[in-house]
Amino acid sequence: MSILVVGSVALDSVKTPFGEREEVLGGSAVFFSVAASLFSEVRVVAVVGEDFPEEHLEFLQSRGVDIRGIQREPGKTFRWKGYYDYDLNEAHTLETQLNVFESFEPDIPEAYRDSEYVFLANIDPELQLKVLEQVRKPRLVLCDTMNYWIENKRKELIDVISKVDIMLLNDSETRELVQEANLILAARRILDLGPSRVIIKKGEHGVLMFSHDSYFSLPAYPLEFVFDPTGAGDSFGGGFLGSLSRYDLIREEELRRSIVYGSVLASFNVEDFSCERLRNITFEDIDKRYYEFLSMTKFE
Amino acid sequence: MSILVVGSVALDSVKTPFGEREEVLGGSAVFFSVAASLFSEVRVVAVVGEDFPEEHLEFLQSRGVDIRGIQREPGKTFRWKGYYDYDLNEAHTLETQLNVFESFEPDIPEAYRDSEYVFLANIDPELQLKVLEQVRKPRLVLCDTMNYWIENKRKELIDVISKVDIMLLNDSETRELVQEANLILAARRILDLGPSRVIIKKGEHGVLMFSHDSYFSLPAYPLEFVFDPTGAGDSFGGGFLGSLSRYDLIREEELRRSIVYGSVLASFNVEDFSCERLRNITFEDIDKRYYEFLSMTKFE
Numbered sequence A, B: 001m002s003i004l005v006v007g008s009v010a011l012d013s014v015k016t017p018f019g020e021r022e023e024v025l026g027g028s029a030v031f032f033s034v035a036a037s038l039f040s041e042v043r044v045v046a047v048v049g050e051d052f053p054e055e056h057l058e059f060l061q062s063r064g065v066d067i068r069g070i071q072r073e074p075g076k077t078f079r080w081k082g083y084y085d086y087d088l089n090e091a092h093t094l095e096t097q098l099n100v101f102e103s104f105e106p107d108i109p110e111a112y113r114d115s116e117y118v119f120l121a122n123i124d125p126e127l128q129l130k131v132l133e134q135v136r137k138p139r140l141v142l143c144d145t146m147n148y149w150i151e152n153k154r155k156e157l158i159d160v161i162s163k164v165d166i167m168l169l170n171d172s173e174t175r176e177l178v179q180e181a182n183l184i185l186a187a188r189r190i191l192d193l194g195p196s197r198v199i200i201k202k203g204e205h206g207v208l209m210f211s212h213d214s215y216f217s218l219p220a221y222p223l224e225f226v227f228d229p230t231g232a233g234d235s236f237g238g239g240f241l242g243s244l245s246r247y248d249l250i251r252e253e254e255l256r257r258s259i260v261y262g263s264v265l266a267s268f269n270v271e272d273f274s275c276e277r278l279r280n281i282t283f284e285d286i287d288k289r290y291y292e293f294l295s296m297t298k299f300e
Helices: A028-036 A054-062 A101-104 A125-134 A148-150 A154-163 A171-178 A183-191 A233-249 A250-270 A276-280 A282-295 B029-036 B056-060 B099-103 B125-133 B146-153 B154-163 B171-178 B184-191 B232-247 B254-267 B275-279 B282-298
Strands: A002-006 A010-016 A017-027 A042-048 A064-074 A079-084 A091-097 A117-120 A140-144 A166-172 A196-203 A207-210 A217-218 B001-004 B010-016 B019-026 B041-048 B065-070 B079-084 B091-097 B117-120 B138-144 B166-170 B197-201 B207-210 B213-220
Touching: A002 A028, A002 A125, A002 A233, A010 A140, A017 A028, A017 A079, A028 A042, A028 A054, A028 A233, A028 A250, A028 A276, A042 A101, A054 A064, A079 B213, A117 A125, A117 A233, A125 A154, A140 A154, A140 A233, A148 A154, A148 A171, A154 B117, A166 A171, A166 A233, A171 A183, A171 A196, A183 A196, A183 A207, A196 A233, A207 A250, A217 A250, A217 B282, A233 A250, A250 A282, B001 B029, B001 B125, B001 B232, B019 B029, B029 B041, B029 B056, B029 B232, B029 B254, B029 B275, B041 B099, B056 B065, B117 B125, B125 B154, B138 B154, B138 B232, B146 B154, B146 B171, B166 B171, B166 B232, B171 B184, B171 B197, B184 B197, B184 B207, B197 B232, B207 B254, B213 B254, B232 B254, B254 B275, B254 B282
Parallel strands: A002 A042, A002 A117, A010 A079, A042 A064, A117 A140, A140 A166, A166 A196, B001 B041, B001 B117, B010 B079, B041 B065, B117 B138, B138 B166, B166 B197
Antiparallel strands: A010 A017, A079 A091, A196 A207, A207 A217, B010 B019, B079 B091, B197 B207, B207 B213
């Protein structure tokens, strides 16, 4: 099954309590596609500048990622600079240079328009709507966002949410979107906006998945060292949608298993900077951690 | 199997976003024994003042709780006054009147000294040590504490921890006790102090249980309305130790099930002020919620 992701490709400069890296490969479309490519064929639509190192594109290709949708435009690549304190749940932004990303207009190549699974990574909701206009009847659309769009493009975002199958948010975004402090009530209010499911990422506290008639709660993997949380949400999305597209069955059972695979991928991703850790894991590593999740949550 | 609890009996004045109550029944020994009495025979050692309403003692007796160890002393009963904001995980203390609790010296009645299961509720570690000197070879000792003792009686607390089987803490106490930000590493450091298991309460994020060779993580019950979090930890302890004493098997499997029962009791307790909700639940209610926990966490 084929997966389409539309999002950012970036050069990240990150500092955490455990070290720092300058201008390493990042961006939502990258973390997502590196994770999802362990399961399925992934197609990327994004933009990079003239300065974007060719080796990063070669790396994506080596993972089987279809990069024909990555446009190279005059100017510099999108850059994000930030740091994390000991509370690794919160990213502090020092600098955002949109550069070529500022005028990004997603143009979905004809060969991508029949993609069965679509990930709308965190970009302007107006652009997310344009993506939805171009794809032909995907089996499932997963959508991410951020507090900036909740605050600045609320109407457009609500419109996007009404058109997607699964909305992916973190806990504070969930509360902010519907102005409700209780997370359970907030999730139900988002379901009322249209999607059949809401998935809430709670970082070190795990993940929740809501539908109108089901509820699933998965704790996080017990990591002793979190090197860099950047990309955790997108690698979760990649593991989740990759796994789901491999099952190609959208039922509660496969959705739950895919939540676990998403959590496995996110747990590996945060063990090193950029997507370094995901470069080196095998499916054996993934399955081993999946079974650890099973054993650490099991009771009769 | 018989359970001994040594802790506080109090009159609480509590305000939450959902209402307020003046001088209602509270205290660690109360929440614990009301929860545990649904499973087993419970014996309480605590102190009350001359002003303590007789009806509260009658209520405990009506639950089958053995209250011969509750001493009535000249003076007033221990009082706690506090409030919770929308972040219901954090209690804000307005006033603590120790009253008769200030000179409390736990004197374990001879008939209680053979108790198989012991809960050292949150009291001065020096008093917890005195309890341990008086009981005869219990099968299991569960111990609670709070940040105040970590900061002011650290040496005595470490001594208690080295002598108990299971240490019960919340996440911030865990980090503070061993000065380690990562919760997983912090839990392992506490295991190194002596107990065979550490249980970490994370409020709305669930519970973790660590041993040297196992790890269990249970999410919290998805409550849409939390009326009053007071007593959540102690009703968890009561459900946990009550269930464990009923199994009377201290193995990973029964410990995990007991963590679930503890979480069930805590989830009921926070649905009303004081221990009002626990007064009215039946074992059918408890089992129904146990199976909800099972279904909301299950995957293959």
